[in-house]
Amino acid sequence: MNKIFLNKIKCIDCLKGLGKIDSNSIDLIITSPPYNLGNDHHTGFKKHKPYEDNMKESDYQDFQLQVLNECFRVLKNNGSIFYNHKNRIKNGSQISPYEWLFKTNFLIKQELVWINRSQNFHKIRFYPWTERIYWLVKDRKTVLENNINHHDVFDWKEWRPVGIKGSHTRAFPEKMVEDILSCFPKSKIVLDPFVGSGTTMLVAKRMKKKFIGFENNKKYCNLARKRLYE
Numbered sequence: 001m002n003k004i005f006l007n008k009i010k011c012i013d014c015l016k017g018l019g020k021i022d023s024n025s026i027d028l029i030i031t032s033p034p035y036n037l038g039n040d041h042h043t044g045f046k047k048h049k050p051y052e053d054n055m056k057e058s059d060y061q062d063f064q065l066q067v068l069n070e071c072f073r074v075l076k077n078n079g080s081i082f083y084n085h086k087n088r089i090k091n092g093s094q095i096s097p098y099e100w101l102f103k104t105n106f107l108i109k110q111e112l113v114w115i116n117r118s119q120n121f122h123k124i125r126f127y128p129w130t131e132r133i134y135w136l137v138k139d140r141k142t143v144l145e146n147n148i149n150h151h152d153v154f155d156w157k158e159w160r161p162v163g164i165k166g167s168h169t170r171a172f173p174e175k176m177v178e179d180i181l182s183c184f185p186k187s188k189i190v191l192d193p194f195v196g197s198g199t200t201m202l203v204a205k206r207m208k209k210k211f212i213g214f215e216n217n218k219k220y221c222n223l224a225r226k227r228l229y230e
């Protein structure tokens with residue numbers, strides 16, 4: 001029942017929302033889940049279903065797998081997802097998102113490196129400065145139009161990391177969403193299951209796309225709606 005979600009941000013758990021989306025109906029998903037970094041700086045959903053970015057790692061990976069499987073179902077056969085994540089350190093060793101990406105049915109079309117210069121300056125290792133954006137597809141024939149003439153590394157000056165001061169610390173740069181959308185000029189419906197401050201929705205709206213978003217934290221949901229409608 002996509003109609004009831006079109007051009008809306010719903011304050012609900014993304015799995016609940018995704019479960020109501022028609023199969024093969026979405027052109028593009030651009031999203032960034034919480035990273036399970038062991039704190040609650042950008043989640044902290046306490047009253048309903050608590051989510052504090054501090055799940056048992058195996059539960060977290062199962063959750064990501066469930067979300068990605070639902071994304072696979074709702075995407076059109078020629079649809080794409082851009083899934084932002086990063087290598088993380090857990091129990092002293094590095095975990096790659098490939099640990100769960102390989103368990104999905106998605107084909108990994110390309111891995112983009114985003115040099116966003118994290119502020120983690122712990123001197124026990126080289127400072128981790130990059131995140132990844134995985135371009136995942138259902139059909140290996142799916143292509144994009146490289147209308148921005150870009151390579152697979154995006155510098156922090158091009159995609160400047162932003163926090164919406166005092167509101168959301170993990171917002172996407174608008175330019176990132178603009179660049180991705182401009183390579184899919186025929187896409188009509190854009191989905192973000194982890195809306196946060198609403199950047200994907202905001203840029204999709206500006207670029208005259210239809211959008212659907214889910215966010216389970218009321219504070220961020222309101223923030224995103226405010227950015228879109230005020």
Ligand SMILES: C[S@@+](CC[C@H](N)C(=O)[O-])C[C@H]1O[C@@H](n2cnc3c(N)ncnc32)[C@H](O)[C@@H]1O
Nearest residue numbers: 013014034170171172194196197199215216217
């Ligand atoms: C990394 S942030 C997304 C930031 C976003 N790209 C932006 O530009 O602001 C991830 C968001 O997912 C939300 N979230 C976490 N678990 C969720 C769930 N089960 N369903 C929906 N949203 C969830 C968090 O509250 C957080 O705002």
